[in-house]
Amino acid sequence: MSQKVLLNEKEVNIILHRLACQLIEKHNDFSNTVLIGLQPRGIFLANRIAKILREDYKVKNIQLGLLDITFFRDDFRRGEKPLEANTTVINFLVEDKTVVFIDDVLYTGRSIRAALTAIQSFGRPNEIQLLTLIDRRFSRHLPIQPDYRGRQVDVINNEKVKVNWKENDGEDSVYLINK
Numbered sequence: 247m248s249q250k251v252l253l254n255e256k257e258v259n260i261i262l263h264r265l266a267c268q269l270i271e272k273h274n275d276f277s278n279t280v281l282i283g284l285q286p287r288g289i290f291l292a293n294r295i296a297k298i299l300r301e302d303y304k305v306k307n308i309q310l311g312l313l314d315i316t317f318f319r320d321d322f323r324r325g326e327k328p329l330e331a332n333t334t335v336i337n338f339l340v341e342d343k344t345v346v347f348i349d350d351v352l353y354t355g356r357s358i359r360a361a362l363t364a365i366q367s368f369g370r371p372n373e374i375q376l377l378t379l380i381d382r383r384f385s386r387h388l389p390i391q392p393d394y395r396g397r398q399v400d401v402i403n404n405e406k407v408k409v410n411w412k413e414n415d416g417e418d419s420v421y422l423i424n425k
């Protein structure tokens with residue numbers, strides 16, 4: 247196995263601030279917008295973006311939820327092991343709101359497709375947008391694209407992008423792993 251650094255801590259930090267600023271440009275004071283981090287790994291990115299918005303840009307109305315998509319995936323019956331769901335926490339209404347899904351990597355688009363189904367149980371948003379740190383180019387199985395992207399990368403099929411977060415993995419970084 248070999249691995250190559252795609253983004254280091256400083257680069258991740260710059261991108262997170264840019265993404266936060268792009269959100270502010272589009273969503274003003276966030277009175278009509280909610281953020282939803284996708285379980286399991288999108289929640290680290292979602293927490294970071296929310297923290298930057300609150301602490302660095304003094305946005306007061308940030309509503310952040312966590313959405314589990316385990317049983318909404320199109321492959322959920324195909325695994326050999328019993329599935330373990332993660333927590334969903336959405337303590338606000340999504341009805342008529344602009345929902346911004348946040349995930350670390352966009353690859354085939356199947357996780358986002360599952361999230362689009364899962365969120366329906368909570369109401370009917372006015373609009374749903376997608377923010378992703380890494381957009382794997384040319385690898386979509388579904389017509390799903392990000393509205394906000396940190397970095398677009400070309401990755402061949404036997405390679406994987408791994409996003410690390412200080413609070414979970416010991417460092418902020420993005421690696422390209424060749425298995």
Ligand SMILES: O=P(O)(O)OC[C@H]1O[C@H](OP(=O)(O)OP(=O)(O)O)[C@H](O)[C@@H]1O
Nearest residue numbers: 287349350351352353354355356357358
């Ligand atoms: O666009 P997709 O093809 O759905 O891939 C993107 C998803 O993959 C990763 O999750 P995870 O590692 O749980 O999924 P994986 O096992 O499919 O890599 C990542 O956190 C995204 O949620």
Ligand SMILES: O=c1cc[nH]c(=O)[nH]1
Nearest residue numbers: 351353405406407408
């Ligand atoms: O490269 C990839 C593809 C899907 N999910 C990841 O986390 N990385």
